[in-house]
Every structure is written in C-alpha cells, then in structure tokens.
Amino acid sequence: MTFINKLSAAWAANDSLLCVGLDPDMAKLPAQFQNDPQGIYHFCREIIDATADLACSFKPQIAYFAALGAEDQLEKICRYVRDNYPHMPVILDAKRGDIGATARQYAREAYDRYGADAVTVNPYMGSDSVEPYMEWSERGVIILCRTSNAGGSDLQFLNVDGKPLYQHVARLVADKWNANGQCALVVGATFPEELAQVRAIVGDMPLLVPGIGAQGGDIEATVKSGRTYDGTGMMINSSRAILYAAPQAGEDFAAAARRVALETRDAINRHRA
Numbered sequence: 719m720t721f722i723n724k725l726s727a728a729w730a731a732n733d734s735l736l737c738v739g740l741d742p743d744m745a746k747l748p749a750q751f752q753n754d755p756q757g758i759y760h761f762c763r764e765i766i767d768a769t770a771d772l773a774c775s776f777k778p779q780i781a782y783f784a785a786l787g788a789e790d791q792l793e794k795i796c797r798y799v800r801d802n803y804p805h806m807p808v809i810l811d812a813k814r815g816d817i818g819a820t821a822r823q824y825a826r827e828a829y830d831r832y833g834a835d836a837v838t839v840n841p842y843m844g845s846d847s848v849e850p851y852m853e854w855s856e857r858g859v860i861i862l863c864r865t866s867n868a869g870g871s872d873l874q875f876l877n878v879d880g881k882p883l884y885q886h887v888a889r890l891v892a893d894k895w896n897a898n899g900q901c902a903l904v905v906g907a908t909f910p911e912e913l914a915q916v917r918a919i920v921g922d923m924p925l926l927v928p929g930i931g932a933q934g935g936d937i938e939a940t941v942k943s944g945r946t947y948d949g950t951g952m953m954i955n956s957s958r959a960i961l962y963a964a965p966q967a968g969e970d971f972a973a974a975a976r977r978v979a980l981e982t983r984d985a986i987n988r989h990r991a
C-alpha cells in the first residue's frame with residue numbers, strides 16, 4: 719500500500735488528523751525508564767499503545783535516538799508499530815539532504831532499515847538530492863517548506879521573483895517533484911497564513927504540520943488554514959505536550975498522554991467541517 723493510501727485510511731479509521739511525535743528525551747522520562755537499558759523503547763511502546771486509536775500517524779524524531787546511540791531501539795519501535803498497528807503510518811523525521819549518492823544511503827536507512835512509510839527531507843540541495851527517495855515509489859517524501867521555528871523566516875521568507883521562497887518550494891514539489899504522488903510538505907502550525915498559502919498552491923497534497931502543543935500554535939487557525947475540501951489533508955504533530963503531559967493526581971504517564979492526545983484530536987476535529 720502506498721504512503722498516501724495508508725495515511726488516508728488512518729485518517730478515516732481513527733477519525734483523526736493527529737500525528738503523535740516520538741521525541742524521547744531521557745531526562746524527561748519517568749524514573750523506571752531512565753534505569754532501563756531499553757527504556758526508550760519501553761517508554762515509546764507504552765505511548766504508542768496509549769494513543770494508537772487516536773492518531774493518524776507516529777513521527778519518531780531520529781535525533782533523540784541517534785544522540786544516545788539508541789538506533790536499535792528506534793528500529794524496534796518502528797517494527798512494533800508495523801507488527802501491532804499495521805494501518806498506522808510511521809514518519810521518520812530526519813530532515814535529510816545531501817548529494818544523490820549519499821541521499822540514496824539515507825533513503826535506504828529510512829525505508830529499509832527503519833521500514834518508515836515516509837521520511838522528512840530538506841529541499842535546499844535541489845532535485846538530484848531528492849530523486850533517490852523517489853526510487854521507493856510507494857513511500858512518502860515529506861519536504862520542508864515553511865518550518866515552524868521563527869528562524870525559518872531567515873531563508874524561507876526571502877523574496878524571490880516577487881514571492882517568498884517557501885512558495886517556490888511548494889510550487890516545485892507540486893508541479894515537478896511529485897511524479898509518484900507520494901510527496902507531502904512540512905508547514906508549521908505557528909504560521910497559519912502561510913499554511914493557507916501553501917494549501918492554495920498544492921491542492922490536496924498532505925501537509926505535516928508541527929507546532930501545536932509545546933510550540934503554542936493555534937489549533938483552530940491551523941485546521942481552518944490547512945484542511946482540504948473533505949476536512950483531511952494534514953498530519954498535525956504534537957510531541958512534548960503528549961509525551962510529557964503533566965500527570966493529574968493518580969494518573970500515570972501513559973494515561974496522561976492518552977488524555978492529552980484525546981483532547982488534541984477532539985480539538986482538531988471541532989474545526990474540520
């Protein structure tokens with residue numbers, strides 16, 4: 719099944735546009751996981767079990783694993799989702815970008831080693847740096863367009879031929895790079911006006927939208943700006959706000975994560991129509 723078909727099925731099955739981000743910061747994990755050599759895996763597994771019926775995708779951020787030499791645990795997490803929730807897309811957030819020969823190795827890492835359904839890619843090095851990912855014709859390639867951080871404006875807002883650079887990226891991907899029909903774009907929830915601009919350029923292409931939750935993006939503005947005609951079209955990511963939801967009295971971390979994921983999914987759904 720292609721990435722886009724799998725994502726569309728997950729939107730419908732769970733009535734959800736929420737993407738649960740897996741950014742396991744050892745210093746923030748409950749104590750029982752900090753003393754466990756496989757603690758990252760066990761923590762993420764509980765988060766996955768607690769939220770899998772509320773989300774449309776999971777997005778592990780590779781830096782949190784690689785920084786600790788915990789790539790084996792990332793492999794196990796991706797396999798765990800495949801084995802137990804085979805309908806749920808896994809998006810490897812790696813933001814890769816390099817010359818073609820090296821990009822091919824990054825693509826192998828994402829799609830073969832981790833079995834990811836899609837990977838995030840930086841467009842800065844141009845078409846030949848992205849082409850190797852397209853050789854896995856059913857997997858997704860999610861290209862940075864208008865990122866959620868303030869500093870993204872340094873380059874993405876540069877005026878090029880009368881339009882900001884991020885709009886050229888959106889146009890390039892929609893018109894030229896999306897030959898397999900498996901591309902998506904990253905657009906931050908912190909920039910709803912730009913989200914609407916990108917939606918107008920790319921039609922119903924899916925958008926990965928980080929920036930709600932810990933980064934403070936407004937859910938209503940995000941959904942109204944980025945939804946497609948049928949009320950889908952987005953993977954709205956939240957990581958820290960779900961992973962480290964402050965437990966209420968007597969509530970464990972997984973129950974807290976589920977509570978916040980449910981609240982977030984429902985807050986998103988209120989504005990989809």
Ligand SMILES: O=c1ccn([C@@H]2O[C@H](COP(=O)(O)O)[C@@H](O)[C@H]2O)c(=O)[nH]1
Nearest residue numbers: 779865866867928931932933956957958
């Ligand atoms: O523009 C971007 C692209 C990617 N990210 C990633 O999304 C999550 C956000 O985490 P929160 O805890 O919900 O803020 C994280 O993995 C980033 O690397 C992004 O924030 N902005």
